[in-house]
Amino acid sequence: MIKSFQPPQRVLMGPGPSDVSPRVLEAMSRPTIGHLDPEFIRMMDELKALLKQTFLTENELTMPVSAPGSAGMEACFVNLVEPGDKVIVCQNGVFGGRMKENVERFGGEVVLVSDEWGTPVSVDKVKAAFETHPDTKILAFVHAETSTGVRSDAKSLCAIAKEYDALTIVDAVTSLGGSELRMDEWGIDAIYSGSQKCLSCPPGISPVSFSEKAVEKVQSRESRTPSWFLDKKLVMGYWGGDGKRAYHHTAPVNSLYALHESLVILQEExxxxxxxxxxxxxxxxxxxxxxxxxxxxxxxxxxxxxxxxxxxxxxxxxxxxxxxxxxxxxxxxxxxxxxxxxxxxxxxxxxxxxxxxxxxxxxxxxxxxxxxxxxxxxxxxxxxxxxxxxxx
Amino acid sequence: MIKSFQPPQRVLMGPGPSDVSPRVLEAMSRPTIGHLDPEFIRMMDELKALLKQTFLTENELTMPVSAPGSAGMEACFVNLVEPGDKVIVCQNGVFGGRMKENVERFGGEVVLVSDEWGTPVSVDKVKAAFETHPDTKILAFVHAETSTGVRSDAKSLCAIAKEYDALTIVDAVTSLGGSELRMDEWGIDAIYSGSQKCLSCPPGISPVSFSEKAVEKVQSRESRTPSWFLDKKLVMGYWGGDGKRAYHHTAPVNSLYALHESLVILQEExxxxxxxxxxxxxxxxxxxxxxxxxxxxxxxxxxxxxxxxxxxxxxxxxxxxxxxxxxxxxxxxxxxxxxxxxxxxxxxxxxxxxxxxxxxxxxxxxxxxxxxxxxxxxxxxxxxxxxxxxxx
The missing domain is CATH 3.90.1150.10 (Aspartate Aminotransferase, domain 1)
Structure with missing residues (x-):
């Protein structure tokens, strides 16, 4: 017979999950209610508002993906990369490599900009890559590389992409809440993060946000997104702004209570x-x-x-x-x-x-x-x- | 300022989420530990053993997908359907339709067997479909249609597939734990369920299991799986049986505590x-x-x-x-x-x-x-x- 699991009490000072506040753990254990309950829908609206405040964005399509950061990454790439799209991927650690894998799996053409692990993405190399490939559709890079502890200059990188009218996909898994990140001001089009880093929530949820320009690309794409679960066209029916909440998948109710509480704590601070x-x-x-x-x-x-x-x-x-x-x-x-x-x-x-x-x-x-x-x-x-x- | 969310106390008698035992809610709020912590890895092994008991399977690849049931469905289809594969999909409610969408998005060719909503999948129609399409690679059907409350005859349907050497993918979201389901005895090759139905856990996790034959198909597939997050070849490195736990994604630690506790309760009963x-x-x-x-x-x-x-x-x-x-x-x-x-x-x-x-x-x-x-x-x-x- 297997018994109840009693985890030891740790102090979490690794790359995530981080220590979770007792307030957040307690929130997670509140009574489960239905994912279409009017009270839950009110909570979802608050959650969207809190996430907008945290990403510093006005994007309507700001929501938590019902799965960990890797699924948030995939939500960005699977929706925005169409077969044949040229994507400049910056790799200076593990997570840039994962972006490359994403682009390839969804039929994009990768232009790789490599920098040594432990150094930031080179703005000059990205400039040069755009000069060689002005038809690039998307620039993808990691703002805060969790594998090395490096911060790259998201603002400058996004400015280059803008010159070439390319979209930007930014990994902010480790930066959100912990260091300066300004989605709208810097011109980021699609961003994803994780609940278990500087938001100090248990792992399992990935906040994402898409700019209007990114939403346009989703709406106008010719090929069907090769994912049902992550298809933003469908997910928008549940999380969208039109007030109607069409069932898509069953939201992870208690995990969202936790995220809500962690964002309330961040708002208080x-x-x-x-x-x-x-x-x-x-x-x-x-x-x-x-x-x-x-x-x-x-x-x-x-x-x-x-x-x-x-x-x-x-x-x-x-x-x-x-x-x-x-x-x-x-x-x-x-x-x-x-x-x-x-x-x-x-x-x-x-x-x-x-x-x-x-x-x-x-x-x-x-x-x-x-x-x-x-x-x-x-x-x-x-x-x-x-x-x-x-x-x- | 947005305040902490205090959900009302409901009695959940809808199609899921169902009422969650206070024991499970309490387990969910235990201290978060690292996803590579030796104690967490021990818990993962217990979780696998408990899931095997619940699916009535000996399959080594039995594990919880870190996302809701729709992602568990996608994990089965994205790994097992290769472009051009012929798949008989049985549709007698919402979720059969979602299976069809999955097959199409991953490049499979759908042979649709339709039955009226509220009736079970017709064993005769499936037999006829195999006779017309003996080169079918996969038979997919919903064991317990959550949209209608119908149980289909999984045992007979799997027996037909076996005659034609086709794999079977079975939706057991609503059946697992609530009514008879025998994965190995019935010859099911890939199955997925949800945490929030008869396991009475908060939503967000999808238990899945793959037979040896299904794993062989995953291992030998020619095209790369069009998902990084759900790629079983990669996920097996973390959940696999070889004792090595290679980092793939950050497991939803507390949600897995909850699933573990709910399965312990089921084992007790x-x-x-x-x-x-x-x-x-x-x-x-x-x-x-x-x-x-x-x-x-x-x-x-x-x-x-x-x-x-x-x-x-x-x-x-x-x-x-x-x-x-x-x-x-x-x-x-x-x-x-x-x-x-x-x-x-x-x-x-x-x-x-x-x-x-x-x-x-x-x-x-x-x-x-x-x-x-x-x-x-x-x-x-x-x-x-x-x-x-x-x-x-």
Whole structure:
């Protein structure tokens, strides 16, 4: 006989999921109601309004996809890429590679702009790619690369696309709520995010938004979208603005309660205050880690405050350290992905997990664990260095 | 400022979501942990074992899709239909139509076998379709049509497909846990269900299972699956049996806690006991409704105990009744879908909602509401008729 599952209490400082506020967990356990209940529909309207505030957009087609971030990505590509469309895909980490896979599976022609992992998308290379391929229909790039902790210059990249009248698809899975992101001001046409990063909600939902221009492309496409579940033409009937809620699929009711609550919390704090909070705790974490002699993968100007990729000190056993942090402190930090596996740790400071208690725990637990393993680090200085940031 | 959302307390007797046990809601609100946490991976193994017990299958590829039932449907079709494949699709309600859409979107050739809404899939027509199209690759049908409340003869239909060496894709969204379903014994190759029907879990997760023969087709397909999120070749790396858990997408951690708990509850009751419970309360509800003079859409032999489609009495305002039930009793029953809109109500008796208290509430509330509206029903006999079933 299998028994009820009682998860351990962790502190989640990996690349997501991040710590979930007790308020959000409690919201998720409220009574399930029907997906066509008038009260639920009222909640959906509020959810749309909250998401618009968070993406900083006026887009009518702003809604949560009923599945994780990868499905949000797919919702953008499967609706906007038509067979034969030329798409410039920028790859500087795992998720750019996934975009490329998406375009190929939906019959698009990929023009790849590659940059080294740990560096941002090169604005110059994108410019050059458009000069060579002025008939490009879509520019796709990752704003915040979760695999490396790099922020790319979304504003400048979108401006180039605009010159060529191309649509933009932007991965904001890790940036939404954690650092500056202005959908309308920057001219982003399609964006997707995830519930489990800086929104600090359990994983499983992917907020997306489509500009009017993107909606036009969806409405006018000649070929049928090769997905029923993600077909925006159909989904709009349920989430659309015309007041009629046609049944499409059964919405994940309780997961949406959770997202709603997490967005209410973000609204209470204020979006820009949240960005500032992420920046502040990142500074403290950075000061502490550097005081230990641990360096960052990414150049300072392109670092994401919410996701810190740091070099694993020489000779240190990656898995042993993460395992010790988990079993001795209940602390999760992330491993490197793909080419960076074994080389970096990814320390998240996302949403509810981004606070002084966690910064201090992470520095203490890491110093204590590395010291115990005889790693080549400087001890006794990290906490003071972090404290100085908080005082300053 | 938007405030926290406090849903009303409903009794969910529509076509799903159904009432969720407080145990499941509480499980959903347990602390979120990482999707690669060793404790989470242990829970995943238990979840797979529980799903196998529920589908009555030994299939290694048995897992929850991280999205609602429509995505589970799509996971079956997008992986198993290759361009040009001939697929016999049986349509006797809304969901057979959705299967047809799936096949077309993935480039398959549909051979449609149509039956009237409210009747089961005709075994003879399917036999004839195979005789005319012996090169058919896949037979797809809905075991339990949620739009009509009809059960089709899955065992006989699968036996025909086997004669022609065709794969079978079966929609078991509403049947799983609520009425007899034997995946391996009946020879089903790919099946999908939903969390929010007889498993009584919040909506958002779709359990699926693929037979060895279905997995072979996935492994040997020539064209790339036109979905990254649902590509079983990739998903198997995370959910597969080789012990290695390669990151694919971030699993919806808390929603899986809920599914785990609901399956533990089902295991405690016993699968066949659950089927019997659904049958018993259906009998009581039926006796009560018939005593009121309300008749069923579906012939007795093909009725689903968990979903009762009943004819709306002459001259009664469909929406007004449902709205009165909701506001005066907090009771949700379902409207008709598609061709049956305005003609039938769909009364669910699913999972935790399938109990004597709900049967009694539904009969009382309906009688009281219809009497108040002056509808042509017999009053004063329904409760006695239902009680007789419980006594007998």
């Amino acid at each position: 204020g979006l820009e205050n949240s960005w500032a909070r992420h920046a502040k705790h990142h500074e403290a974490l950075k000061a502490g880690l550097e005081a230990m002699g641990i360096s960052f993968l990414v150049e300072e100007a392109y670092r994401l405050p919410q996701l810190n990729s740091v070099m694993i000190p020489e000779g240190v056993d990656d898995a042993a350290v993460r395992s010790a942090l988990l079993s001795n402190f209940g602390l999760e930090i992330g491993a490197g992905l793909g080419a960076l596996a074994g080389k970096v740790w990814r320390i998240g400071l996302m949403g509810a997990a981004c606070n002084r208690r966690n910064v201090t725990l992470c520095l203490s637990a890491l110093e204590s664990t590395l010291a115990e393993m005889g790693a080549p680090i400087k001890t006794g200085q990290a906490l003071v260095a972090a404290a100085a940031v908080y005082q300053g | 016993g699968l066949e006991n659950s089927w019997a419970r659904h049958a018993k309360h259906h009998e009581a509800l039926k006796a009560g409704l018939e005593a009121m003079g309300i008749s069923f859409l579906v012939e007795e032999a093909y009725r689903l105990p968990q979903l009762n489609s009943v004819m709306i009495p002459e001259g009664v305002d469909d929406a007004a009744v449902r709205s009165a039930l909701l506001s005066n009793f907090g009771l949700e029953i379902g409207a008709g879908l598609g061709a049956l809109a305005g003609k039938v109500w769909r009364i669910g008796l699913m999972g935790a909602a399938c109990n004597r208290r709900n049967v009694t509430l539904c009969l009382s509330a309906l009688e009281s509401t219809l009497a108040e509206m002056g509808a042509p029903i017999k009053t004063g006999q329904a409760l006695v008729a239902a009680a007789a079933v419980y006594q007998g």
